[in-house]
Amino acid sequence: MKSFVILIAIMLMVNQFGTAVARSKRKRMPSEPIKFYYLAPSPPCRAVMMAARALDLELDLIPTNIMDGDHKTPEYLKMNPQHTIPTMDDSGFILWESRAILAYLVNAYGKDDSLYPKNPRQRAIVDQRLNFDIGTLFPRYSNLYFPMLFRGDEYNQENADKLNEALGWLNIFLEKSAFVAGDNLTIADISIIVTITNLDAFKFDFSEHENLTKWFERTKKALEPYDWEDIDETGAQMLADFLKREH
Numbered sequence: 001m002k003s004f005v006i007l008i009a010i011m012l013m014v015n016q017f018g019t020a021v022a023r024s025k026r027k028r029m030p031s032e033p034i035k036f037y038y039l040a041p042s043p044p045c046r047a048v049m050m051a052a053r054a055l056d057l058e059l060d061l062i063p064t065n066i067m068d069g070d071h072k073t074p075e076y077l078k079m080n081p082q083h084t085i086p087t088m089d090d091s092g093f094i095l096w097e098s099r100a101i102l103a104y105l106v107n108a109y110g111k112d113d114s115l116y117p118k119n120p121r122q123r124a125i126v127d128q129r130l131n132f133d134i135g136t137l138f139p140r141y142s143n144l145y146f147p148m149l150f151r152g153d154e155y156n157q158e159n160a161d162k163l164n165e166a167l168g169w170l171n172i173f174l175e176k177s178a179f180v181a182g183d184n185l186t187i188a189d190i191s192i193i194v195t196i197t198n199l200d201a202f203k204f205d206f207s208e209h210e211n212l213t214k215w216f217e218r219t220k221k222a223l224e225p226y227d228w229e230d231i232d233e234t235g236a237q238m239l240a241d242f243l244k245r246e247h
């Protein structure tokens with residue numbers, strides 16, 4: 001009798017443990033599709049759209065044409081006074097800044113933490129790369145290309161050299177790992193690739209950076225199932241066509 005009771009108790013514990021594991025692995029989903037204010041060629045919008053695909057999240061896409069001032073309407077400014085795209089609205093929770101959105105989506109809806117690891121040191125490296133992206137790589141890209149895209153200015157060699165220096169640092173980050181923040185794809189790769197895809201479409205030659213060139217091929221492949229071509233390559237090509245028209 002005693003051993004029968006113990007057996008039942010063990011079975012109950014195993015069952016509860018199994019249920020807890022199943023619950024922790026079950027994916028949380030938004031109660032309704034996340035509203036996403038975007039424009040197809042916008043690099044930060046492209047990063048979030050690919051991450052949403054990787055997380056199997058449905059976005060309610062709301063085209064927001066910054067050329068027509070859709071981002072400066074009173075309604076938009078009430079939501080995001082900084083008037084930037086992308087902006088997301090997850091059942092009333094509003095967020096902008098693409099890298100913050102990427103982190104939120106993985107934290108809130110990732111079935112695991114592989115895209116944004118919880119381990120403090122691994123996460124710190126992802127954060128360092130994201131900060132490098134927003135603070136160094138993207139500004140150096142935009143210093144070179146924004147004047148060309150939006151003012152029709154000439155190519156500036158000094159700004160190109162600065163951009164190339166940042167690419168050199170990225171190349172060094174990639175000496176010891178397959179992806180920018182370790183051995184697997186993270187949101188840092190997804191954030192950084194959109195700039196590199198633009199450079200590729202603009203025919204900026206970064207082939208001297210071998211690790212970077214190999215990483216670009218590897219990351220494109222990793223993102224293929226999440227519509228890299230449709231989202232990232234197509235968006236970059238739109239910008240490249242615009243650049244050609246300006247020159």
Ligand SMILES: N[C@@H](CCC(=O)N[C@@H](CS)C(=O)NCC(=O)O)C(=O)O
Binds near residue numbers: 042085
């Ligand atoms: N750091 C921001 C940059 C957002 C940004 O500047 N987006 C551009 C389009 S790519 C924009 O909204 N420009 C219009 C404006 O700033 O008024 C992010 O990553 O979300």
